[in-house]
Amino acid sequence: MREGEGQIDMVAWRKITQEVLEKNCVVGNGSPFNYGIYEKAVSSGVVDSNNFISKYCYCLWWGLQNLSTLGQGLQTSTYPLEVLFSIALAILGLLLFALLIGNMQTYLQSITVRLEEMRIKRSDSEQWMHHRVLPPQLRERVRRYEQYKWLETRGVDEEGLVQNLPKDLRREIKRHLCMNLVRKVPLFANIDERLLDAICERLKPSLYTKDTYVVREGDPTVEMLFIIRGQLESVTTDGGRSGFLNTGILQESDFCGEELLTWALDPKACSNLPPSTRTVKALTDVEAFALIADEVKFITTQFKRIHSRQVQHTFRFYSQQWRTWAAIFIQAAWRRHVKRKIIQVVSSSDVNGDYDGEEENEAAMISMNDEEYDHDDDETTALLNYSGQSI
Template sequence: MNPHSKFVQVWARILAFSSLVAIFIDPLFLFLFSIHHENNCIAIDWPKTIKLASIRSITDLIFFMNMLLQFRLAYVAPESRIVGAGQLVDHPSKIARHYFRGKFFLDLFVVLPIPQVIMLWVIPVYLGIPSEEYEKQILGATILLQYLPKLCRLLPFLAGQTPTGFIFESAWTNFVINLLTFMLVGHGVGSCWYFSGLQRVKACLLNASDISEDVRGFLIDCDNSRSFASESEQALWRNSSSVNACFQEDGITYGIFLKAVNLTTQHSFFTRYSYSLFWGFQQISTLCGNLTPSYSVGEVFFTMGIIGLGLLLFARLIGNMHNFLQSLDRRRMEMMLRRRDVEQWMSHRLLPEDLRKRVREAERYNWAATRGVNEELLFENMPDDLQRDIRRHLFKFLKKVRIFSLMDETILDSIRERLKQRTYIWGSRVLHNKGLVEKMVFIVRGEMESIGEDGSVLPLSEGDVCGEELLTWCLERSSINPDGTRITMPPKGLVSNRNVRCVTNVEAFSLSVADLEDVTSLFPRFLRSNRVQGAIRYESPYWRLRAAMQIQVAWRYRKRQLQRLYTAQSSYNR
């Protein structure tokens, strides 16, 4: 499969969304633990556990399907990148070998259902073990062993560092990804903080002095306390002063986990998660400026890790957001600088106020039509076939002109390559009577009017052309005598017999005399065909007006001749 195909691109977006869900799901498993303050025991929210495990299994299945896809996805040979254009390797055995040597084993480890196994089968058996090491093993298995490799594998993928290029290319999408990255870090920090606070509370409960150690192991697990502890032991556990002291500030030294102590007793999953997420955002944004850790080594290193993550995020994410906001205002700033330069130039040249108004109007409309983008510069580095397809899309209006609707795509492509974008403001004159016709103008948007020598007015709108007489003039210049010699024409250009002015602001494309001569020299036989010449003569407003004028001249001449003949006959009869 070609990595640049439409299916692969759509699949990449599906996988990116699934990866984002998978990254957010794993820390949520830590919020499934809570403390029932009435019984002073740790409980697991089993309905939400099953839902999260199911969602995590779906994301694992999607990622596993992506692993299978990698065995049939062509890749760019590394040695061909040095030369220049990358060469795709599409042999199945080479693709499989390349994937095995690359990220296959990392992907296989990431897709393993470790959180599901731990939450559904391991924890229910060993939750009441009177030791802190068990929670540390859970934290290490679910986060350090699998979650961190998953982040290293999926975050570059979300950022667009894929063999197929960028997944999300718009500026707004990248801005959202930066915000989601910030939320992800706050989400992970808040989850670890909540779970560590729960671990501190459990350590305090397991050290209750007035309860025997064997009984404490059963009573601390809500499920086991109902099955293996008597009612008197449960009542003693609930009323124990050393147990209740664990939920007070003077119970043990909680350090930065003080707020998490009473948070663990909240029944609402959403409340526990929301406050932990807020705590994570707050500490990352302030670099733990409001925290004072205890002398616990783990707590100190946890605080230092938050500070390091905060500095990293501010260095990268804030910089990316600044670039994004700057890109939004870049065009506006360019427009303001352009207007300032124009104002300074007009002031330096002492232009009168009426000309200044016209210049300002022209600048405003030109910027609105082009958005300050130079299309010629954009086309320079594009492949030829891509330039041709883009021009065919941009210049579809050529098909609306009957003259060009009869032409082949080859001739139209040659014309499209030479078209230049033009904008005219209201009142601008495109052609002047007795002036040279220097270009053909194709109207894309707006209205013009053509005023003949006799005062006749012909409206021109979208799809119309002015200056089309240049085509016939250029064909006459490239004509050949019967003996094979080229007909020499005077160097003076074609003179216009009409005025063409803009009724509204007009967006158009123009074709200069030199470019039109190139086209007529390349395709003279086709352009001289009776069909094309008939379309030019019949559809052109210029030729229609010229034909009407010649008919009027002939009619007047004929009328004068008849008048003379009538006068002569009358004199003879007398």
Template sequence: MGFVHEYCSTFGNDLEPTSNWLEVMFSICLVLSGLMLFTLLIGNIQVFLHAVMATKRKMQLRCRDMEWWMRRRQLPSRLRQRVRHYERQRWTTMGGEDEMEMIKDLPEGLRRDIKRYLCLDLIKKVPLFHNLDDLILDNICDRVKPIVFSKDEKIIREGDPVPRMVFLVRGKIKSSQRLSKGVVATNVLEAGGFLGDELLSWCLRRPFNERLPASSATFVCIEAAEAFALDANHLKYITDHFRYKFANERLKRTARYYSSNWRTWAAVNIQFAWRRYRRRTRGGGGAGPMNPVVESGGDVENKLLRYAAMFMSIRPHDHLE
């Protein structure tokens, strides 16, 4: 009986009910509060599960529609696999939602503040925008849109019109530029880099030319990348309204330093200058003085080929010169 009594007292069964109305009211409030909190917990769990299942269902419907379309159009298996890979990458990165689509109908001021909160820190990581005014950054944040590139995706080909500037937030992109017969210059863009700098010259050129500039290189993702894109018409609007800020020497030097076109041009010229120097001084050796070597007539052809290759890498156009 002692064991039974101890077991019952553990659950409070041996407590005698009170006749004090304050204690009775406290007990009733405590029980009701517990029931209300438990109900809220169950409700929040249901809302969370409903949101997760709705998002998953939306993704499943999109994948089903995409698979049906690919079968109807009889796409080859290689293209189907690339589409599936991109959809998975986009789902992982964006969480299955298009944030810009969700806020597009909000009032302009509210939408701008939201996009500033979402994009400003990432935009400031781009070296080209480090020294811009807050007013210009607000206009850039209001017009950029997030974009995702999957691995091995070709962003733009050499010679194609440049429709937008792309500012890399995460990932790596390789640029390839043909310089001469059999010679290709490559460069790797990482977080903070950008491509499409031809649009800066295009926007600030006077008289203005409506035709979009051609890309000077081919850009391919070597790993999954996240970026922000600024369309050509939006960039033109910003440069037209804030031309005083873009027409300064510091911004020009920054654009040159981080531009893949300028880096390629500089690398080619440095390489050819070094080769010419080595050919002229190859008579020396070790740590002693170099002896210049006079080029013979047989080297004229090689010299012409080197200069032809150098001039194939056209010096990028500066909109301030």
């Protein structure tokens, strides 16, 4: 009975509550209560709804709307706490708006300062080129380099910024920036961590624009270059030998300037920098890391691991210089093979009495070219012996 009476009481209470709400909680001119800032919420019916998502979305929109308008749409009642809440809402919206304006101003000022610095540098560069009467082609190359450098660095001197940091922090930053890139270079794929850290710590960023010569054949090799992005053309004439031309394309993960490593690994090498065996020219805009001669010498002196046969074999396998020497040696061996074959044919014809004038002329031409071929073979042997490797 008590359970049944309780259910009857709950039903009666709900009826009474509903009657009270309908009588005293109406919205409009006839309402006995001033809802103030909550009038729209009551009139929208969201208060009576049992859908949580609808209530949450409506409240979120109400808050964002009044924060963005600094509470200008709020019509408060005379209730003190409601008025104080509206004041706090307006002040909070004002603070957020001021914070947004301040951040935008700081950002625009930083960009403006760097753009102004770039404009001043460009103006100084233009005045200097005009004063020195540089040709239009050189002026355009200077402008293109300055623009490319700005796009890559945004006017920030990265190397100077890193050098001003403590040594340990500088090493960590260099490791973060360069380690993955260095590992992509096949030459350094199987090198231990200590040697990789030493290499990363000494790498310096380098930029080259299209049609820029990185090094010319015969000039001293001052740095090894490890390519991050772009393409370069590598050409050699083997010291200007007539009729000889070898070309190759260097791309991401390739390197050039390997003459420095050969020079640094040779304990009997003189202090003079080795001459470049190839002419390297940028085909596109190139981003790379450079390792100067003194740093290469330091690394090869301090880390004996780089003297191992495995590292040297990997270096020779990916070296453009060694590939050229291998091609020359194969060509020389092929010429000797062809020469022996022709001599055998001529000797066989001579024994059989079929030796005619045409074969005699051919044999004479082979004899004339023999000295040139032998000279090429001697050059190849000398180059290989210079690097500590015999044919």
